[in-house]
Amino acid sequence: MLQILGRRTVSALTYLGEISILFAQTLSLALRPPWRGKNLLSEMVNVGLLSLPVVIITGAFTGMVLALQSYYVLHKMTLETVIGGLVNLSLAKELGPVLTALMLAGRVGAAITAQVGTMKVTEQIDALQSLAVNPVKYLVVPRFLACLILLPILTIYTVFIGMLGGYIASVKMMGINATFYLSIALERVAPHDILNGLIKALFFGMIIGIIACHKGLTARGGAEGVGRATTGSVVTSCILILIANFFITIALEIVNL
Amino acid sequence: MITIRNLTKSFACSTLTCDSNRVLDNLDLVVPDGQATVIIGRSGCGKSVLLKHIMGILKPDSGEILIDGHDITKLKASELNQERKRFGMLFQGAALFDSLTVGENVGFSLREHSNLSEGEIEEIVREKLELVGLGDVEDLRPAELSGGMKKRVALARAIAMDPEIVLYDEPTTGVDPITADIINSLILSLQERLKVTSLIVTHDMQSAYKIADRIAMLYKGRIIEIGSGEEIRNTANPIVRQFISGASQGPITEN
Numbered sequence A: 001m002l003q004i005l006g007r008r009t010v011s012a013l014t015y016l017g018e019i020s021i022l023f024a025q026t027l028s029l030a031l032r033p034p035w036r037g038k039n040l041l042s043e044m045v046n047v048g049l050l051s052l053p054v055v056i057i058t059g060a061f062t063g064m065v066l067a068l069q070s071y072y073v074l075h076k077m078t079l080e081t082v083i084g085g086l087v088n089l090s091l092a093k094e095l096g097p098v099l100t101a102l103m104l105a106g107r108v109g110a111a112i113t114a115q116v117g118t119m120k121v122t123e124q125i126d127a128l129q130s131l132a133v134n135p136v137k138y139l140v141v142p143r144f145l146a147c148l149i150l151l152p153i154l155t156i157y158t159v160f161i162g163m164l165g166g167y168i169a170s171v172k173m174m175g176i177n178a179t180f181y182l183s184i185a186l187e188r189v190a191p192h193d194i195l196n197g198l199i200k201a202l203f204f205g206m207i208i209g210i211i212a213c214h215k216g217l218t219a220r221g222g223a224e225g226v227g228r229a230t231t232g233s234v235v236t237s238c239i240l241i242l243i244a245n246f247f248i249t250i251a252l253e254i255v256n257l
Numbered sequence B: 001m002i003t004i005r006n007l008t009k010s011f012a013c014s015t016l017t018c019d020s021n022r023v024l025d026n027l028d029l030v031v032p033d034g035q036a037t038v039i040i041g042r043s044g045c046g047k048s049v050l051l052k053h054i055m056g057i058l059k060p061d062s063g064e065i066l067i068d069g070h071d072i073t074k075l076k077a078s079e080l081n082q083e084r085k086r087f088g089m090l091f092q093g094a095a096l097f098d099s100l101t102v103g104e105n106v107g108f109s110l111r112e113h114s115n116l117s118e119g120e121i122e123e124i125v126r127e128k129l130e131l132v133g134l135g136d137v138e139d140l141r142p143a144e145l146s147g148g149m150k151k152r153v154a155l156a157r158a159i160a161m162d163p164e165i166v167l168y169d170e171p172t173t174g175v176d177p178i179t180a181d182i183i184n185s186l187i188l189s190l191q192e193r194l195k196v197t198s199l200i201v202t203h204d205m206q207s208a209y210k211i212a213d214r215i216a217m218l219y220k221g222r223i224i225e226i227g228s229g230e231e232i233r234n235t236a237n238p239i240v241r242q243f244i245s246g247a248s249q250g251p252i253t254e255n
Helices: A004-032 A036-045 A048-075 A082-122 A123-128 A135-173 A179-187 A191-217 A222-254 B047-054 B077-084 B104-107 B107-112 B118-131 B149-160 B179-194 B204-209 B229-233 B240-247
Strands: B001-011 B021-031 B037-041 B062-067 B087-088 B163-171 B195-202 B216-220 B222-227
Touching: A004 B077, A004 B149, A036 A048, A036 A135, A048 A082, A048 B087, A048 B149, A082 A123, A082 A179, A082 A222, A123 A135, A123 B062, A123 B087, A135 A191, A135 B179, A135 B222, A222 B037, B001 B047, B021 B047, B021 B062, B037 B179, B047 B163, B062 B087, B077 B149, B077 B179, B104 B107, B104 B118, B104 B149, B107 B118, B107 B222, B118 B149, B118 B204, B149 B179, B179 B195, B179 B204, B195 B204, B204 B229, B216 B229, B216 B240, B222 B229, B229 B240
Parallel strands: B037 B195, B037 B216, B087 B163, B163 B195
Antiparallel strands: B001 B021, B001 B062, B216 B222
């Protein structure tokens, strides 16, 4: 029993160490030439453009549901006029960045792990090394940067579409006065609330990129191993995003953002 | 010249019951310049692991690997990459980059490490593909090639930078006997034309006899016998005899 506990602790610490090393390597290599613009661009298309439909659907339905649920509760207290503020604030600070990150962990994180993992088990990573190319520089840096850059941008989309969804549900479906709704909705959301969400998105992007690449690079055992790594990548990213969200919220509160 | 001294490598086990698994155990080997040295041994006996140590892809637990006197196990990542440009390696499963075309695969290291123009690179790519007996496949994807063609493209990629040392990981495994013989001839002709040092890992004895200047047998993490093809064929060592004759009865048992 104790032995198992010990091994678990050691392997958790080893994992943390490996992630930190990969993270440090990625950052230092990202700042050094040669820069691979072409690789970064194709990854950004992968991460960004192809994720737009997912992000739009997530944003629209979350915004609408949020508005409807708030309406049912607030209507009884005749407070329905504050719905706009409630919906927009929750979207900008919490739901926008978190839901975007969770969706992207599934859509993009899984794809990265599967691709890098397949390269690992078919010796393509070894081949890169044998051709004197650093796999972290060649594979991890562009994927990491694409996640880092695009998560805030996609979060803006989610938040904006969500706000639109909230407006439609409240004004068009529930018949709340549009002027009322908008005045509160816009008054309640300050630029720093948006910034707050974007800072979170930046961290979530780093989590998705690093975890996905690390799981890929450490995949072994053929197709089955790649499958296991991919599942692990999504689960680990999602859990870390939820935990990180809690701590970033506290940290941002302390520095008063 | 590659000199390997006291090379030891163990891999950790994932289960609770077994201790670490020692794949290389104080291995000593000298690979002379300009010759083809073949390492034979059973599947899973650590032949590929040995090659990956020479490329610096794996780090040994102890021991040293001297390439012309420099110990590559002590190099920093950037120095190691410099050293790797003198090497070419053919991987067992070819390991072509499947997101790139054949031409991009062969020209990969030239695009990464040289200042040659696009035209010059394409010229070299065509020349290397011709050398391995392939023409007009530049625009195909690796997925569209047969196993034997993949190996030949991988060989073209390995020699694109005119390496001094070429490592082959089971070059004839998984291809038909005729393709295997073509690959053997390719290795021999590269050997003669480019004067490279070749280190070939295989369990295909026919291939070993054909291409080897010297054959070394790896067993239980050590080189137990080394000699010319003729010497190996007539060896008195019962372990080597069992291996080359392919008998299931003898001193070699499971594990």
